[in-house]
Amino acid sequence: MTAPRLQSWTAIVEEVTRRIASGDWAPGALIPNEADLAAEFGCSRTTVNRALRDLADKGVLDRRRKAGTRVRDLPDSRARLDIPIVRKQVERRGAQHGYHLLHRDHSAPPPAIAAQLELEAGQKALHLTSLHTADGQPFVLEDRWISTLAVPDALQADFAACNANEWLVQNVPLSTGEIGLSAAPAGAEEAEVLGCAPGTALFRQDRLTRNAGMPVTAVTMLFAPGYRMRLDL
Amino acid sequence: MTAPRLQSWTAIVEEVTRRIASGDWAPGALIPNEADLAAEFGCSRTTVNRALRDLADKGVLDRRRKAGTRVRDLPDSRARLDIPIVRKQVERRGAQHGYHLLHRDHSAPPPAIAAQLELEAGQKALHLTSLHTADGQPFVLEDRWISTLAVPDALQADFAACNANEWLVQNVPLSTGEIGLSAAPAGAEEAEVLGCAPGTALFRQDRLTRNAGMPVTAVTMLFAPGYRMRLDL
Known part of the structure; x- marks a missing residue:
């Protein structure tokens, strides 16, 4: 599988989102580090970093300095239902x-x-x-x-x-x-x-x-x- | 309308419950005082009092010393629903x-x-x-x-x-x-x-x-x- 060349951070955001949504990257899973992703996407580490920060801000990724970056589990929507007699x-x-x-x-x-x-x-x-x-x-x-x-x-x-x-x-x-x-x-x-x-x-x-x-x-x-x-x- | 003669407090509980359930006595409404109910049911005030106390304990009636006894509004059942993706x-x-x-x-x-x-x-x-x-x-x-x-x-x-x-x-x-x-x-x-x-x-x-x-x-x-x-x- 040849990875596409992704030059902009927004293109990386979209690709990461796609991988999560398609289940390639499962909730809770550790994703590759920035250097590996930069190599895979054919872009700079700065661009990857910008994209991952954006996704962390949105609550999609969970970044920990030493433990690496993981896919956050999506929260359930919570509804309240009042059932009268x-x-x-x-x-x-x-x-x-x-x-x-x-x-x-x-x-x-x-x-x-x-x-x-x-x-x-x-x-x-x-x-x-x-x-x-x-x-x-x-x-x-x-x-x-x-x-x-x-x-x-x-x-x-x-x-x-x-x-x-x-x-x-x-x-x-x-x-x-x-x-x-x-x-x-x-x-x-x-x-x-x-x-x-x-x-x-x-x-x-x-x-x-x-x-x-x-x-x-x-x-x-x-x-x-x-x-x-x-x-x- | 002739009221039935109700001798036991449990019979009064049932009659009051029926009136509330049928809507004759609406939620929030003031009900007759003990003396009037005793006269209507042809029983003692003590018997009426025993029945009303029971219904207040169950949360069906709300008794206030000066304000009288009111029908409590029935609480809704509350359900929680988590809606995952x-x-x-x-x-x-x-x-x-x-x-x-x-x-x-x-x-x-x-x-x-x-x-x-x-x-x-x-x-x-x-x-x-x-x-x-x-x-x-x-x-x-x-x-x-x-x-x-x-x-x-x-x-x-x-x-x-x-x-x-x-x-x-x-x-x-x-x-x-x-x-x-x-x-x-x-x-x-x-x-x-x-x-x-x-x-x-x-x-x-x-x-x-x-x-x-x-x-x-x-x-x-x-x-x-x-x-x-x-x-x-």
């Missing part, structure tokens, strides 16, 4: 929130849910399916399992009158959890409830919430078409 | 990252993008369409506009060799931005590039990034089917 989400859009319990039973969940809730085979949990509306239009379909080991009171609660999303926030301090966001096609029943065609692309939120390490609830929320979640960087 | 996202899945520039031009963006980038009618921006792969399989399709007012250097950069996602993180300190997450059906061209059927539900990320208040880039990322974004609560 569904009623608030609807109300913040200036709409009236409605809630309908579609189904309630106390039964053994499918294996994937049982594993998430850390239930033994055949152990029952409370299963609730409900629809939240905004000004009477479908907003989100909630398919929820509640561990009655973690929250025995849930068996007595009147989820026809009070939605589980809100009841849980009020009755269980939900300290930790994991959220998965994805896209999913509407199944036949989901499409009917949400008032869209089967196969419509829907925004899906899967959430597992724990209280003091103990799984409390696993919920899948399918939002009606057009839903958009906003985050600030 | 695409190459890192792929590498963290243990896969090899690949990148292909599909299209590049310098042209006037559609009105919605022009508005986001705060360009005047007819003003040009750099348009890049590219595909990121994981172990050779489509990972995400990137449709990006870069404001050459904000980043004139972008016109000289070699985006065939160095992907814009990484180039921008390295060359422009992207301080703020907004992200929209949604689900979208694959269009015909998108489906072809991503190797799926037209209409497939895809996870979509729209991102507008600013540097010192000035719009830098607007990008739409369409992830191949099966993509899931994870957040921690």
Whole structure:
């Protein structure tokens, strides 16, 4: 491989950037010293030095007098997401929130849910399916399992009158959890409830919430078409 | 309306919770005093007091000696999301990252993008369409506009060799931005590039990034089917 002749420091900045972006020079890796780079690029050490200083100023390279110059790992962008209860989400859009319990039973969940809730085979949990509306239009379909080991009171609660999303926030301090966001096609029943065609692309939120390490609830929320979640960087 | 007779404090807790969840008692609203509630529920003031204390302990009610008892606004759940550059996202899945520039031009963006980038009618921006792969399989399709007012250097950069996602993180300190997450059906061209059927539900990320208040880039990322974004609560 013959290296190109790079006469200007900006051309070297671009070449170094390209090598990092292409992965030739990996994050954390030591790069060749200035003398070697000057020889490779066919330019003066001063030109190489000017380029490396520029990249160090930009935070791309990390230069240490004795340890040499390394590629900095690129920092992640960090976003913050506030997730209000569904009623608030609807109300913040200036709409009236409605809630309908579609189904309630106390039964053994499918294996994937049982594993998430850390239930033994055949152990029952409370299963609730409900629809939240905004000004009477479908907003989100909630398919929820509640561990009655973690929250025995849930068996007595009147989820026809009070939605589980809100009841849980009020009755269980939900300290930790994991959220998965994805896209999913509407199944036949989901499409009917949400008032869209089967196969419509829907925004899906899967959430597992724990209280003091103990799984409390696993919920899948399918939002009606057009839903958009906003985050600030 | 005849109120039900509620003899136990736990029944009162449940009734109060129901009224809050149903929105009858709004967040921030003053609720009736203990004497009035005792009369309404047909129980002793002691029983009402026991229930309200319990709800205050749970953070549902806010009790002040002289100002009365108010419904607390439910706190939002707060999630943190780290968004690495695409190459890192792929590498963290243990896969090899690949990148292909599909299209590049310098042209006037559609009105919605022009508005986001705060360009005047007819003003040009750099348009890049590219595909990121994981172990050779489509990972995400990137449709990006870069404001050459904000980043004139972008016109000289070699985006065939160095992907814009990484180039921008390295060359422009992207301080703020907004992200929209949604689900979208694959269009015909998108489906072809991503190797799926037209209409497939895809996870979509729209991102507008600013540097010192000035719009830098607007990008739409369409992830191949099966993509899931994870957040921690």
